[in-house]
Each structure stands twice: as C-alpha cells, then as structure tokens.
Amino acid sequence: MGHVCALQKQYGKTGAELEVLVEGFCWVLQGYAMDVILDALRQYVAVPGNSDIPAPSDIIAIIDPPEPPLSAAMYVSIRKKMVEGRVFVPPWEVEYVREFERRELAKVRGGSEALREAQKQVEQWKMLTYSTGGEA
Structure with missing residues (x-):
C-alpha cells in the first residue's frame, strides 16, 4: 500500500496517516485475498488519470465490478x-x-x-x- 501511495498524487501523508489508511483498507477489504487486492491496486494505478490514492470502494469495484444495467x-x-x-x-x-x-x-x-x-x-x-x- 505504501508503494501505491508513493506513486499517487496525494503522497506526503505522515507515517501515522499512512498507517490509518492501511488499517482502513485492511478492515474494508478483509474478505478478499491479498493477491487479489494487490492486483486490483496495480490495475488502478495503471489506468491513466487515476493519480489519486484509491478509495477502498475503487478497489472493490475492480475486484467485483457492478453488473451492467439492463433496459x-x-x-x-x-x-x-x-x-x-x-x-x-x-x-x-x-x-x-x-x-x-x-x-x-x-x-x-x-x-x-x-x-x-x-x-x-x-x-x-x-x-x-x-x-x-x-x-x-
């Protein structure tokens, strides 16, 4: 997670802020395997225009994308x-x-x-x- 923050625009958070951020991600994403989370983080960072630190909901949307709407x-x-x-x-x-x-x-x-x-x-x-x- 620290590497992701270093790659993103909002890096510069203090160590304590980064620790809270990581704890928050771990709490929200605890039902997912670590390799799946890391792959989703990699995908998020690789998208042009995603320069901010992702929210846990951004990562969940990559792991479990919403169903396409039906007409x-x-x-x-x-x-x-x-x-x-x-x-x-x-x-x-x-x-x-x-x-x-x-x-x-x-x-x-x-x-x-x-x-x-x-x-x-x-x-x-x-x-x-x-x-x-x-x-x-």
Whole structure:
C-alpha cells in the first residue's frame, strides 16, 4: 500500500496517516485475498488519470465490478414477444427477462418501480392487442 501511495498524487501523508489508511483498507477489504487486492491496486494505478490514492470502494469495484444495467424497454419488448407466442424468442432473450426480473426483485421485496412499470406496459399492451384482435 505504501508503494501505491508513493506513486499517487496525494503522497506526503505522515507515517501515522499512512498507517490509518492501511488499517482502513485492511478492515474494508478483509474478505478478499491479498493477491487479489494487490492486483486490483496495480490495475488502478495503471489506468491513466487515476493519480489519486484509491478509495477502498475503487478497489472493490475492480475486484467485483457492478453488473451492467439492463433496459426496461428491452424487457418490455421481449415480454411482448413471449406473450404473443407466435414469435420465436431466442434463449438469450428469455434469460434477459429472467435476469431483469431477478435484479429488480432483489432491489426491494415485491419488485422495484421499474419492474412494476415494465410489467404494467406489458399488461396494457396485452389488453390492447387482444381487445383489437391483434392489431396493437
């Protein structure tokens, strides 16, 4: 950690400040193997523009990157195809729907507002489609 601080812009902290910094990193990152932490530090320092000392959250984001966001509009589009039933829905689209629902349900019990809104759009589309004889 001292080497990382020496390479970064905010170096110049006193020995006591550096010790507190290292203790803080150890406390936050205690669930990760040291070689994984050191590799993430190396990756952080190697990125142009990362000239400050990283925060523990920067290191966690490298070790466990956040999941890429999924589109509610894409979810609605695929669900419409699934409801229609006459259209082939490739396995990756079925998995997209499952993953979107899994993530949204994980946010809050009963689903997030985004999931409820997407499901509402699908239900409205179904009502419109079936009340007009399939001319949505």
